[in-house]
Amino acid sequence: MRIKFSGFFWWLITSLTSGTLLAGIFLAPILPTRWPALSAFIYALYAPLCHQQRSRSFYLAGQQLAVCSRCSGIYAGFFLCALFYPLYWKKLKNWLEQRPLLMVFSALPMVIDFSINILGLWNSPLFIKSLTGFIWSSFLPFYWFKALQELGTGSPQKRLDLQK
Amino acid sequence: MEKRQPEYFVPALIGGALMGAVSAIPFINCLCCLWAVAGAMFSFYLLNQKTSFPLKLSDGLLVGALAGVCGGLINALLEIPLSPINIRIVQRYINSVSRFMKELPPGWEELLQINYQGLDLPSVLLSVLFSSLFFAFFGAIGGLIGYSLFKKEPRKEVKDETQLPQNPGDSQSGF
Numbered sequence: 001m002r003i004k005f006s007g008f009f010w011w012l013i014t015s016l017t018s019g020t021l022l023a024g025i026f027l028a029p030i031l032p033t034r035w036p037a038l039s040a041f042i043y044a045l046y047a048p049l050c051h052q053q054r055s056r057s058f059y060l061a062g063q064q065l066a067v068c069s070r071c072s073g074i075y076a077g078f079f080l081c082a083l084f085y086p087l088y089w090k091k092l093k094n095w096l097e098q099r100p101l102l103m104v105f106s107a108l109p110m111v112i113d114f115s116i117n118i119l120g121l122w123n124s125p126l127f128i129k130s131l132t133g134f135i136w137s138s139f140l141p142f143y144w145f146k147a148l149q150e151l152g153t154g155s156p157q158k159r160l161d162l163q164k
Numbered sequence: 165m166e167k168r169q170p171e172y173f174v175p176a177l178i179g180g181a182l183m184g185a186v187s188a189i190p191f192i193n194c195l196c197c198l199w200a201v202a203g204a205m206f207s208f209y210l211l212n213q214k215t216s217f218p219l220k221l222s223d224g225l226l227v228g229a230l231a232g233v234c235g236g237l238i239n240a241l242l243e244i245p246l247s248p249i250n251i252r253i254v255q256r257y258i259n260s261v262s263r264f265m266k267e268l269p270p271g272w273e274e275l276l277q278i279n280y281q282g283l284d285l286p287s288v289l290l291s292v293l294f295s296s297l298f299f300a301f302f303g304a305i306g307g308l309i310g311y312s313l314f315k316k317e318p319r320k321e322v323k324d325e326t327q328l329p330q331n332p333g334d335s336q337s338g339f
Contacts (some may be wrong), residue, residue: 021301041287045294048187048239049197049302071196100221100312143221143308150222 010148011085014141018079025072029063042066058126069126070110073133081138085145096142106139170215172227179207179227180234183299187235188242197302203235204228204306209314218316221308228307229300236296244288 024042031039043066046052050067057064058072065072096102110132116122183203207227212219 017297017301021298041290044291045298048243048295049200049298051196068196074197100308100315103309103312140305140308143312144225144304147221147225147304147308150220151225 006152007145007149010145010152011082014082014144014148015079018075018082022075022079025066025075026060028066029060032063046071056126056129058130068129070129070133073130074137076130077134077137078140082141082144085141093142096139097146100143102139103143107136110136168217170211170219170223170227172211172223172230175207175210175214176227176230177234178210179203179205179231180236180299180303181238182206183231183235183303184238185242187239187299188246190246200232200235200299200302201306201309204231204303205310205313207231207303208307208310212310212314212316218318219311221311224307224309224311224315225304226307228310229304231307232298232300232303233296235303236299237292239299240288240292240295243291 025046028039028042028046031042043052046066050071052064052066053068054064056068056070058069059065067075113124113128113132117124180203183200186199186203204227207230208219208224211223211227
């Protein structure tokens, strides 16, 4: 027996998961005064996937966020784009979904910024680092949902369109 | 019609082992989620090599997520023996840097005072669970990117222009 999930189900799960991951980033610096152990645990959770350098992180309530500025942009971009996915124009979704290589090309600003920084040519501000991460990850939900719909319905034709 | 299903497990395990191991090594793991994404891309590449038919975008998502789960497990297990070593390496690095630099980032003194506290089972289990979730998320993204780079285009059917003779006897050259 094959369970079929609707587009709305995948949208809800994706938005909740990516929203939780994003919330954790802002939760970690708020908690240390009341629950230091929980705060340390959240920082540790994000550690394998981020260098967490203080000089490259945004600060909240005097503490650094759980991830660096670029990763903050990545999490925020994915969440926001996934959240508003049902509202996007259908033609735009179709156009993007036909061009999966855009996932690679949208990473170019991030790669260029990283290369310039690592070569010591320019120390880009945190906002730029964050923006490059945001640009890359805001392209991803289009392919994410397409893949999930292939999984859930067995057909890539059935699309998530709440604006109909 | 026979339903074709790719075998995800071995490519996911190889890619997962790669991402989990590299993400646990100090200093190399400074590239954020890149290793998780790269490991999942490698998983998709291996799956694509192994599979004779064209794969779908959802195959990229699945093999990437599975590689992420494997990577998260391996990373969390490797972190157990590596944590005390990592702390010592970072402390030694900060110590040597502090000799040459006048100003260091705020909070560096706290880093020197950290001692390895050991591990308790619930926190290990929780970190394995969440680590797998994080890695699965970035692994799935890596699988999608792997699909965009390595996917096989469906083969176009070539029209066979040589017509088969209706009567078998027609094809034989007569004397």
